[in-house]
Amino acid sequence: MPKKIMDGLTKDALDIASSNFNIAAFDLLDQIDKDEEEEVNQPIPRAPRRFIHRDREGIAMRLWNDYFSENPTFPGDYFRRRYRMSRPLFIRICQGIMNYSQEPIPDYFLYFHQKRDATGLLGFNVFQKCTSAIRQLAYGTAPDAFDEYLHMGQQTSYDCLNNFCKSVIHLYGSKYMRKPTPQDVARLISAHAELHGFPGMLGSLDCMYWAWKNCPYKYKGHYTRGGHGYPTIMLEAVASYDLWIWHAYFGPAGSNNDINVLNQSDLFNELLQDTAPPCNFSVSGCNFNKGYYLTDGIYPDWATLVKSFKSPPDRKSAKFKKYQESARKEIERAFGVL
Template sequence: MGALFSVPFSLFYHNPTFRPFVSEQGDGVTLPAWQTRKAETEVSRRHLQAFRRRQSRRDGVGAGCHLHVAVCVDGEASSSRVPRSRIYIARDREDAAIRLYNDYFAESPVFPDKYFNRRFRMSRELFLRIVEGISIFNSAVIPDYFIYFLERPDATGRQSLTILQKCTSAIRQMEYGTTPDLFDEYIKIGEKTVALCLENFCQCVFHLFARQYLRKPTAEDIARLYNFHAQKHGLPGMLGSIDCSNNDINVLNFSPLFNTIKDGTASPSPFEVNGRRYKRGYYLGDGIYP
């Protein structure tokens, strides 16, 4: 078995011992196929290890070029490669932050409210309320998921992503159900960072609003919902709606929404339609399937 190493060509270029074994092919530099079986005898393992330690020292002609050396043992060449380092992408996140602000959050934004409501699936006022709640949160012990949204310089002195960028990426992941890197081109956030945004955003929202909005409705809440939907939509007894096109029935099966009805502990919430009395209200389902 053998191993395949990738080393900077410049380290070979100035060493006359190895220059006869170098041939140029296109943009890269590789060993000729007929010489690969001589690699182990001509290029010792000691030199290869030294070259790998000095990969960062690329100089002169051939900087950026690589020499792929196949080391053969017992006459068999290996196809495995040494993993390359992660590719750096120069994202202009500062320019993206300005564009995002001007598009949706400026005093006279590029896109009016109807576009914001459609693309964020909520009003601008609600979104900014969530952002403000995260940004001004204060406590004797601040959880890490709130600290994540602080705007501060990174290790290189460059300003971090804004809280608007992070919250926008989290909201759009949830509303569209897409891959994390879909909005990289617009918001300029990498895939791993976007995943962290979503995770920390959900924990912040739960911390801030669970007690008020994720509790069980009281009798007063139910009466208010009945009255609202009856006046707004002409649907008496309606508690809410469920969009099953994005959150399908498989997800709904894991929801605790109907647990109290199943176990018989739901609060009584009767209503009447056309002279007929019903025990409990209902939810409308959109896009559901059997």
């Protein structure tokens, strides 16, 4: 057969094959479109709701026997280690929440009242709910981290933490989350003079780096220092002999140290405006009306800051350094509690 004829037949066969392929492809696309429309029009099947049986009453009895009965399974030192507070303090907080009676009672107080669910079963009591909140605060864990022990779901644990914080702030905020009154100043001066021999001492001032575990990714570069390698927030605090932290200021983003944070905090605002509570004391026959804070060596030489000697030149200075550093352990203890 001549080559020209063979080439013509081959071309015709390719055209027919290409035409058949296009027809098949269009048919396949049409079928896919029809299948997608049918899937869209069909109702989405709902997954069956899971039910997890949580023995609330049994767990309440076990929690009571473990920590709150007359002869608990775990002694007081175990309670303090796991709750980060003493048993009497925890019970006092629970009683304060349950006994709040000023009308109208906020919803976050009513949340801790034990109720029955739709099936008539008793819900969690105040000890279970406060235990969940305290454990989350003490260990910094997820809401459902103690589900195996407390049998409390994630959302319930989160609600416990949210309402517990609101209740504690409502009950004790005006008493502890404030600056000292004139009566507090007189008490602090008297106590510090008796305990440490420093008349006129208001407390100890220092800063610490607070690790920001859940820092958003876009802020990590602003809050990460080379010395730590992870995001931190700088906390400036003043603590007294009884670990009362009556001043707390978190420094802004950037490379901060104690001096930078001190220059931006509001610690001395009342003193500069001459509205600070009176602080009268006498040392070696000299009368003073402004208190002071014990600090470490990085702070500036201000009249309101008393630092120790870096290299004591004589025995008198060495003795002062010893007593100053001993009294300043209060702020280190406070940071340890945090």
